[in-house]
Amino acid sequence: xxNNKRILLVDDEPDLTQVSTLTLEYxxxxxxxxxxPQEALSKYKPGSYDLVILDIKMPKMDGFELYHKIKKxxxxxxxxxxxxxxxxxxxxxxxxxxxxxxxxxIRKPIDNEExxxxxxxxxxx
Amino acid sequence: MSAxxxxxxxxxxxxxxxxxxxxxxxxxxxxxxxxxxxxxxxDYTWPSVVMGVEVYKKxxxxxxxxxxxxxFVTDITKDNxxxxxxxxxxxxxxxxxxxKGNFGISEKGYTASATxxxxxxxxxxxxxxxxxxxxxxxxxxxxLWSKAKPAEQKIREIEEGIDLGETEIIQSPEKILxxxxxxxxxxxxxxxxMLPTINAFLREERIxxxxxxxxxxxxxxxxxxxxxxxNDVVEKLLxxxxxxxxxxxxxxxxxxEKGFEVQHSNIQFKETAMTTVTILVIDRKESLVMEKTDDSxxxxxxxxxxxxxxxxxxxxxxxxxxxxxxxxxxxxxxxLREANEQLKAHDxxxxxxxxxxxxxxKTPTQAILGTSGLLKYYPQREDELIEIIQRNAKRLQxxxxxxxxxxRIESQTLILNKERFDIxxxxxxxxxxxxxxxxxxxxxxxxxxxxxxxPIFVEADRDRIIQVLSNLLSNAIKFTNQGEISITLNEKxxxxxxxxxxxxxxxxxxxxxxxxxxxxxxxxxxxxxSKSYQGIGLGLFIxxxxxxxxxxxxxxxxxxxxxxxxxATITFSLPAAAKVDGYN
Numbered sequence: 001x002x003n004n005k006r007i008l009l010v011d012d013e014p015d016l017t018q019v020s021t022l023t024l025e026y027x028x029x030x031x032x033x034x035x036x037p038q039e040a041l042s043k044y045k046p047g048s049y050d051l052v053i054l055d056i057k058m059p060k061m062d063g064f065e066l067y068h069k070i071k072k073x074x075x076x077x078x079x080x081x082x083x084x085x086x087x088x089x090x091x092x093x094x095x096x097x098x099x100x101x102x103x104x105x106i107r108k109p110i111d112n113e114e115x116x117x118x119x120x121x122x123x124x125x
Numbered sequence: 126m127s128a129x130x131x132x133x134x135x136x137x138x139x140x141x142x143x144x145x146x147x148x149x150x151x152x153x154x155x156x157x158x159x160x161x162x163x164x165x166x167x168d169y170t171w172p173s174v175v176m177g178v179e180v181y182k183k184x185x186x187x188x189x190x191x192x193x194x195x196x197f198v199t200d201i202t203k204d205n206x207x208x209x210x211x212x213x214x215x216x217x218x219x220x221x222x223x224x225k226g227n228f229g230i231s232e233k234g235y236t237a238s239a240t241x242x243x244x245x246x247x248x249x250x251x252x253x254x255x256x257x258x259x260x261x262x263x264x265x266x267x268x269l270w271s272k273a274k275p276a277e278q279k280i281r282e283i284e285e286g287i288d289l290g291e292t293e294i295i296q297s298p299e300k301i302l303x304x305x306x307x308x309x310x311x312x313x314x315x316x317x318x319m320l321p322t323i324n325a326f327l328r329e330e331r332i333x334x335x336x337x338x339x340x341x342x343x344x345x346x347x348x349x350x351x352x353x354x355x356n357d358v359v360e361k362l363l364x365x366x367x368x369x370x371x372x373x374x375x376x377x378x379x380x381x382e383k384g385f386e387v388q389h390s391n392i393q394f395k396e397t398a399m400t401t402v403t404i405l406v407i408d409r410k411e412s413l414v415m416e417k418t419d420d421s422x423x424x425x426x427x428x429x430x431x432x433x434x435x436x437x438x439x440x441x442x443x444x445x446x447x448x449x450x451x452x453x454x455x456x457x458x459x460x461l462r463e464a465n466e467q468l469k470a471h472d473x474x475x476x477x478x479x480x481x482x483x484x485x486x487k488t489p490t491q492a493i494l495g496t497s498g499l500l501k502y503y504p505q506r507e508d509e510l511i512e513i514i515q516r517n518a519k520r521l522q523x524x525x526x527x528x529x530x531x532x533r534i535e536s537q538t539l540i541l542n543k544e545r546f547d548i549x550x551x552x553x554x555x556x557x558x559x560x561x562x563x564x565x566x567x568x569x570x571x572x573x574x575x576x577x578x579x580p581i582f583v584e585a586d587r588d589r590i591i592q593v594l595s596n597l598l599s600n601a602i603k604f605t606n607q608g609e610i611s612i613t614l615n616e617k618x619x620x621x622x623x624x625x626x627x628x629x630x631x632x633x634x635x636x637x638x639x640x641x642x643x644x645x646x647x648x649x650x651x652x653x654x655s656k657s658y659q660g661i662g663l664g665l666f667i668x669x670x671x672x673x674x675x676x677x678x679x680x681x682x683x684x685x686x687x688x689x690x691x692x693a694t695i696t697f698s699l700p701a702a703a704k705v706d707g708y709n
Contacts, residue, residue: 013488013492015489015492015496015513015516015517016488016491016492016495018513019491019492019495019496019499019513020495022499022502022503022506023495023498023499023502026499026502026503057484084483084484084487084488084491085480085483085484108487108488108490108491109487109490109491109494109495110491110494111494111495111498112494112495112498112499113498115495
C-alpha cells in the first residue's frame with residue numbers, strides 16, 4: 001500500500017538516519033536521507049517526496065530554516081519535524097515559527113511502530 | 126578729644142594713647158586705679174594677651190588681691206581655653222560667641238582698644254573718665270554679660286567635644302549657591318552629597334558641581350560619595366568622571382581606595398522630606414541642606430528654596446547618619462539586585478542545561494529504541510545493528526557519567542582515590558588506546574615523551590587522570606579534521622626555594638585543528654561551554670574540577686595568537702609525588 005510513497009529524511013545523527021531509513025524501508029517506503037541540511041537543500045527536487053521529515057537542532061542550518069527554504073523551492077512540500085529538543089522546540093517555535101502547526105511535530109524518542117503510524121497520518125493529511 | 130602723653134585721671138576727659146610704652150602705662154594705671162569693680166569685654170585674642178604679657182597678668186592678679194569685684198566676657202575657643210582657665214582664678218568669666226568689642230569699665234574709668242594681637246602689647250588705647258560714657262558703656266557691658274554663658278560650661282562643652290556651633294537659615298539662592306561651591310572647595314577629606322532627583326543631579330552638573338567634586342578627588346585626595354537617582358544620562362556623566370578618577374588612582378598605583386563612589390539609588394523616597402532636599406556634608410564638620418521648590422526648573426537658582434547651613438556637631442552628625450543610612454540601603458539594594466540577576470542567570474543556565482541534557486539523552490535513546498526494534502526485521506544485519514546499539518549505549522553512559530560528575534563537583538562530594546603511579550606510562554597507554562580509534566582517520570597521534578623513559582611519579586586518582594586525558598584527546602580529535610595531535614610531558618620546579626623545592630608535572634595536548642573560538646574562549650572551562658553540536662559542554666568543566674581537586678591548574682591557548690586556525694593547546698599541571706626512597 002505504501003510502496004510508492006517517497007520520504008526525505010534530514011537528521012545530523014548518522015545512526016538515527018540509518019535506523020529510521022531501515023524502519024521506513026521495512027514498511028515499504030522509499031527513502032532519501034541526509035546528515036547535512038545544506039546538502040539536503042541543494043539536492044532537493046520539488047514534487048519528488050510525499051513527506052519530508054526534518055530534525056530541528058542541526059549544525060549550519062536548523063530544521064526551521066530548512067523548512068522555509070524547502071517551502072520556497074516547493075510550496076506544496078509536505079514537511080514535518082522529528083525532534084528531541086524540548087525547550088528549543090517549544091520556545092523557538094513559539095517565537096519565530098508560531099504559525100507552524102503543532103501537529104507537525106513528532107517527538108523523539110519514539111518506537112518504530114509509533115513512528116510509522118505518525119508518518120502515515122502525515123501523508124494522509 | 127586731645128592726645129597727650131600722660132593720662133590725667135583727675136578731671137573729665139577722653140584721650141587716645143599711642144605706642145607700646147604709653148598704652149601699657151595707661152592700661153596699668155586704669156587697672157591699678159580700680160577699687161570697687163572691673164568689667165572687661167574682649168574678643169578671643171584677649172585672654173592670650175592678658176595672660177601672655179607679664180605686666181597685664183600682674184595687673185589682673187593685683188585686682189584680686191585688692192578685692193576688686195571683676196567680671197570678664199570673652200569668646201572662649203579651643204585655642205584660648207588654657208588662658209581662660211587661668212582667668213577663672215582671677216575673675217568671674219563668661220563666654221559669648223564671636224564677641225568682637227574690646228573694652229573695660231571700672232568705677233573710675235573706661236578703656237577701649239580696637240585691635241588686639243595675640244600675646245603682644247597694645248599699640249593704641251582710648252581712655253575716658255567721662256561719666257556719661259562710663260554709664261553708657263556699663264549698660265552695654267550688662268547687656269552682653271546677661272547674654273553670656275558661664276565659662277565653666279563653655280569650657281566643659283569644648284573639652285567634651287560638644288561644640289554647639291551655629292545654624293543659619295539662608296534664603297538668597299545666590300548666597301546658597303556661593304556657599305555650596307565654597308563648601309565643596311573647602312573640603313579637606315570628605316564630601317557627602319545626596320541628591321533627591323535626577324533633575325537635581327543635572328542642575329548641579331550644569332553649574333559645575335560634579336566637576337568640582339571630581340577636582341576635589343583628583344587634586345586634593347578628598348573622598349567623595351554621592352547618592353543619586355540615576356538614568357542613562359546620569360550614568361553616562363558619572364562614567365566619564367569615574368573613568369578619570371579610576372585611571373588616576375591606577376596611575377598613582379594601587380592601594381588607595383577609589384576616592385569617588387556613587388550609589389545609583391533606585392530608592393524612591395515617596396512622600397518624605399527626602400524627595401525635596403539636597404544634603405551636603407563636608408569633612409563631617411559642616412552641613413548644608415538645600416530644599417528645592419520647583420524640580421522642573423532647569424536652573425539651580427530657580428529651583429532652590431530655603432537652605433540651612435550648620436557647623437553644629439549634633440546637626441551635622443544627624444545628616445551624616447541619614448546619609449550613611451541611605452548609603453547602606455542603596456548598597457544593599459544594589460547587592461540584592463545583583464544577587465537576583467545572578468539567580469536569574471543561574472536559572473536560565475539550569476533550563477538550558479535541562480534542554481541540552483534532554484536532547485543529548487533522547488538522541489542515543491532514540492537510536493537504541495529504533496535499532497533494537499529493527500533486530501526482528503533484519504536478523505541478517507544483527508551485528509551491524511548491535512554495534513549501533515552499543516555505540517549509543519556508550520554515549521548515554523558517558524553522558525550520565527558526566528552529569529553525575531558535575532553533581533558530585535557541585536555538591537563537593539568528588540572523592541579522589543589517590544595512588545602513586547608513573548604518569549609517563551599512563552599517558553603512553555592512553556595514547557595507544559586512542560591510536561587504535563583514530564587509525565582510519567587523517568590524524569596522527571604523537572607521544573613526544575617517548576624518548577624519555579624515566580618514570581615521572583604523581584600521586585593522583587588514576588581513573589580521574591585517565592578521564593581528563595581521554596576528554597582532552599577526544600576534544601582534540603573532534604576539532605581536528607587532519608594533522609597531528611601531540612602530547613608532551615615535563616617536570617618543572619615551581620618554587621625555587623632550597624628547602625622546599627616543589628616539582629610539578631606539566632602535560633600539554635596540542636592539536637592542529639580549528640582552534641578555540643574567541644566567543645567561547647573566556648568561558649571555556651565553565652559549564653555548558655560547547656562549540657560542538659554533539660556534546661553538552663561539561664567535559665572541560667569536569668577536567669578543570671578534577672585537576673584543581675588535585676591541586677593543579679589547567680589552561681588553554683590557541684597556537685596562533687593572531688587567531689589563525691592552527692589549532693589549540695590545553696595544558697594541565699599536577700604536583701609531583703613526594704620523594705620516596707628508590708624513586709625520583
